[in-house]
Amino acid sequence: MSGLGMALSSPRGVLLGPRGWAGVLAASVVLLVGVPVFNLAVPEGSAFHLSDYAVSLTGKILCYAICALAMDLIWGYTGILSLGHGLFFALGGYAMGMYLMRQIGSDGQYRLPMPDFMVFLDWKAFPWHWALSDSFVAQMLLVVLVPGLLAFVFGFFAFRSRIKGVYFSIITQAMTFAAMLLFFRNETGFGGNNGFTDFKRILGVPIATPGMRVFLCCLTAAVLIALFLLSRAIVNSKYGHVLQAIRDAESRVMFSGYDPVAYKLSIWTLSAVMCGVAGALYVPQVGIINPGEMSPAAGIEMAVWAAVGGRATLVGPIVGALFVNGAKSWFTVAFPEFWLFFLGALFIAVTLFLPDGLAGLLKRRKGQP
Amino acid sequence: MTPDLLEDGAKRLQAFEQRQADPAGSSGGRAAAFGRVARLGEPDFAHGVALYLDEISVSFDGFKALNKLSLAIDVGELRCIIGPNGAGKTTMMDCITGKTRPDAGKCFFGSTIDLLRLSETDIAQIGIGRKFQKPTVYEPLTVFQNLELALRADRRVRAALFSRLSGAQLDRIGEVLALIHLKGEAQRQAGLLSHGQKQWLEIGMLLMQEPRLLLLDEPVAGMTDAETERTAELLLSLEGRHSLVVVEHDMTFVDRLTQGRKTVTVLHEGSVLAEGPLAEVQANQKVVEVYLGR
Numbered sequence: 001m002s003g004l005g006m007a008l009s010s011p012r013g014v015l016l017g018p019r020g021w022a023g024v025l026a027a028s029v030v031l032l033v034g035v036p037v038f039n040l041a042v043p044e045g046s047a048f049h050l051s052d053y054a055v056s057l058t059g060k061i062l063c064y065a066i067c068a069l070a071m072d073l074i075w076g077y078t079g080i081l082s083l084g085h086g087l088f089f090a091l092g093g094y095a096m097g098m099y100l101m102r103q104i105g106s107d108g109q110y111r112l113p114m115p116d117f118m119v120f121l122d123w124k125a126f127p128w129h130w131a132l133s134d135s136f137v138a139q140m141l142l143v144v145l146v147p148g149l150l151a152f153v154f155g156f157f158a159f160r161s162r163i164k165g166v167y168f169s170i171i172t173q174a175m176t177f178a179a180m181l182l183f184f185r186n187e188t189g190f191g192g193n194n195g196f197t198d199f200k201r202i203l204g205v206p207i208a209t210p211g212m213r214v215f216l217c218c219l220t221a222a223v224l225i226a227l228f229l230l231s232r233a234i235v236n237s238k239y240g241h242v243l244q245a246i247r248d249a250e251s252r253v254m255f256s257g258y259d260p261v262a263y264k265l266s267i268w269t270l271s272a273v274m275c276g277v278a279g280a281l282y283v284p285q286v287g288i289i290n291p292g293e294m295s296p297a298a299g300i301e302m303a304v305w306a307a308v309g310g311r312a313t314l315v316g317p318i319v320g321a322l323f324v325n326g327a328k329s330w331f332t333v334a335f336p337e338f339w340l341f342f343l344g345a346l347f348i349a350v351t352l353f354l355p356d357g358l359a360g361l362l363k364r365r366k367g368q369p
Numbered sequence: 370m371t372p373d374l375l376e377d378g379a380k381r382l383q384a385f386e387q388r389q390a391d392p393a394g395s396s397g398g399r400a401a402a403f404g405r406v407a408r409l410g411e412p413d414f415a416h417g418v419a420l421y422l423d424e425i426s427v428s429f430d431g432f433k434a435l436n437k438l439s440l441a442i443d444v445g446e447l448r449c450i451i452g453p454n455g456a457g458k459t460t461m462m463d464c465i466t467g468k469t470r471p472d473a474g475k476c477f478f479g480s481t482i483d484l485l486r487l488s489e490t491d492i493a494q495i496g497i498g499r500k501f502q503k504p505t506v507y508e509p510l511t512v513f514q515n516l517e518l519a520l521r522a523d524r525r526v527r528a529a530l531f532s533r534l535s536g537a538q539l540d541r542i543g544e545v546l547a548l549i550h551l552k553g554e555a556q557r558q559a560g561l562l563s564h565g566q567k568q569w570l571e572i573g574m575l576l577m578q579e580p581r582l583l584l585l586d587e588p589v590a591g592m593t594d595a596e597t598e599r600t601a602e603l604l605l606s607l608e609g610r611h612s613l614v615v616v617e618h619d620m621t622f623v624d625r626l627t628q629g630r631k632t633v634t635v636l637h638e639g640s641v642l643a644e645g646p647l648a649e650v651q652a653n654q655k656v657v658e659v660y661l662g663r
Contacts, residue, residue: 234530237529237530237531237532238517238518238529238530238532239526239529239530239532241507241510241514241517241518242518242529244507244509244510245507245510245518248507248508248509249505249506249507251468251489251501251505252501252505252506252507253518254489254490254493255466255489255493255498255499256493256518256519256574256578257490257493257494257524257578258490258518258524259488259490259524262525262526263526263529266526312509
């Protein structure tokens with residue numbers, strides 16, 4: 001038996017292979033060094049200059065990539081298709097937005113210390129849920145806690161009642177739609193259909209400067225890379241294997257003595273929190289958050305990114321988010337009328353020819369099954 | 370210490386170890402009633418019965434899948450259950466493992482644990498393992514990982530997140546790999562195994578759980594003759610250490626398992642039609658009618 005232990009030990013200790021680490025390093029260099037250098041150091045006239053527009057676009061797409069990664073954990077690895085992740089993204093965004101609104105101070109249109117929409121509604125005091133909005137730390141906690149708690153409570157009841165498959169997807173869709181209707185109302189206190197915009201500062205620092213733009217983009221990149229490594233550790237652990245087992249044969253998992261509820265609930269909550277963080281990074285870069293981010297279509301798009309990139313691969317959905325959103329920004333400028341047709345065609349093509357997405361294509365070319 | 374005292378001590382130690390090693394309940398008699406204190410949450414086999422079903426009834430939309438089914442499986446027994454399609458064999462397993470809740474009746478594991486009040490997960494954790502009719506393994510994972518997941522260990526989330534295999538656990542996985550003849554395939558994806566190998570892998574996964582009672586639903590379906598023979602050997606080697614309930618259609622396999630003397634139970638329309646050695650049961654007029662049709 002002595003030699004057996006070595007022969008049998010699974011390659012669990014390894015987070016990434018050498019090529020994986022090389023990829024992470026390359027991505028880090030491009031995003032954390034390349035973006036600042038080509039945007040800030042290279043003069044504007046140069047051919048190598050990265051425009052401000054490109055920087056904020058990159059930052060925005062990286063936020064989407066975090067969502068795609070979160071989608072992959074819950075859908076790709078655990079087999080739970082959520083179409084409501086747009087809600088968690090928006091909630092994180094709103095928590096950040098509330099802080100940014102308070103940072104405007106008296107520089108708004110009305111020159112009053114209240115956010116403009118509250119002045120417009122003739123509110124004299126902040127509603128209760130704005131109590132902590134002046135504190136950066138408190139709002140950052142809310143970025144994590146609000147999506148996390150909502151996901152936990154929702155997931156607890158849904159998973160305990162063994163709601164699965166398409167029923168679960170529909171309920172998540174209904175949840176995000178209901179929240180969108182709620183946020184559309186002015187009385188809810190989140191700026192109604194206009195949402196929050198016109199941000200001036202973050203932590204007292206002006207927000208619309210090249211330096212801040214690059215900083216936020218790099219921060220998003222760093223968060224994405226960190227979350228990628230975390231996800232990688234998760235799916236390589238025994239816990240991650242249980243998730244995949246739940247996806248493929250849930251009853252087998254139950255009859256092996258595992259309680260799937262705890263596993264689903266934990267990964268579901270983590271996935272929601274990741275989306276919340278992505279939303280919080282998104283808002284200062286894009287400069288606006290409104291209930292449109294909660295629309296059912298937003299949640300479906302996230303699923304498309306994951307499917308196009310390749311489920312259950314981690315890298316795939318990130319690539320998928322970059323690819324689809326890159327294509328979207330190019331298309332909507334070049335052929336604005338055709339974007340939705342292209343998106344539809346892309347989804348059909350992936351479903352028909354690339355069931356494992358772009359990552360599957362790569363694997364196939366390498367000759368792996 | 371004097372030699373005789375030493376000898377006496379050694380004898381006592383040996384007797385104690387033997388008692389510990391015996392499947393609980395095999396001693397029976399006085400020790401069964403007075404010598405052991407049943408612990409909460411642990412099955413108590415002191416009376417020699419591993420599984421006890423009493424008048425279990427299940428109906429689906431008026432169709433009686435189980436009709437006052439009563440059955441007792443002894444500790445260490447290998448019991449084969451046969452019966453025509455729709456006799457209620459799989460429903461019976463569903464009731465035992467908590468998948469289906471019966472309308473009436475009792476179902477006890479050992480003499481203290483009421484299975485009807487436990488969830489599927491708890492039932493698996495107290496020591497009942499189940500093999501499905503269709504081999505169910507985790508196809509994208511390797512054979513090794515499949516066994517690792519089934520390994521008897523803390524099933525909670527945190528434990529799984531930080532789990533590392535100990536040497537003893539690795540050895541245990543190695544033993545089972547050898548037992549199910551999949552040593553060479555340890556790092557292969559389970560989805561790439563042949564049908565028979567998947568059946569074995571699933572049996573191996575059951576063994577990793579170290580269950581007291583194994584429920585096997587058609588374990589040799591789709592196996593070649595050689596594979597069937599090896600499966601029979603494997604199951605026979607488990608007899609005594611585990612209680613086994615095997616549902617099977619293949620009569621040669623049943624004959625091989627029961628070796629002409631063990632009890633076979635015939636189910637029909639949700640209740641027991643006949644019980645006894647295979648030859649006797651096969652000669653039973655009622656059984657013949659049921660199998661051949663009137």
